[in-house]
Amino acid sequence: MNYSGIDLHSNNSVVSVIDETDRVVAEKRLPNDLARILAFLAPWRGELAGVVVESTYN
Template identity: 65%
Template sequence: MSFYSGIDLHSNNHVVVVIDEEDNKVVDKRIDNNLHTTLEVLAP
């Protein structure tokens, strides 16, 4: 199964969205601008 992601970057936070190949949202989270946190969200 394929996944696609997008990140909407703002000055102090960003929104991470991951969808599968059937356009179902797998992840939709607003998080602080922190690389470690972003990697934790995307790891699974």
């Protein structure tokens, strides 16, 4: 089972995938483009238990 975390910024996001032991499986900075983020997550789609998004607004 894997999990994804997305740190959302104004024009890009850092997308991470971790496993159940908190080992980083993959991590990449991507533009805020849904198709690119989904393509990055595609290899783990069937194994992702959840996705969390962290964002702040000033």
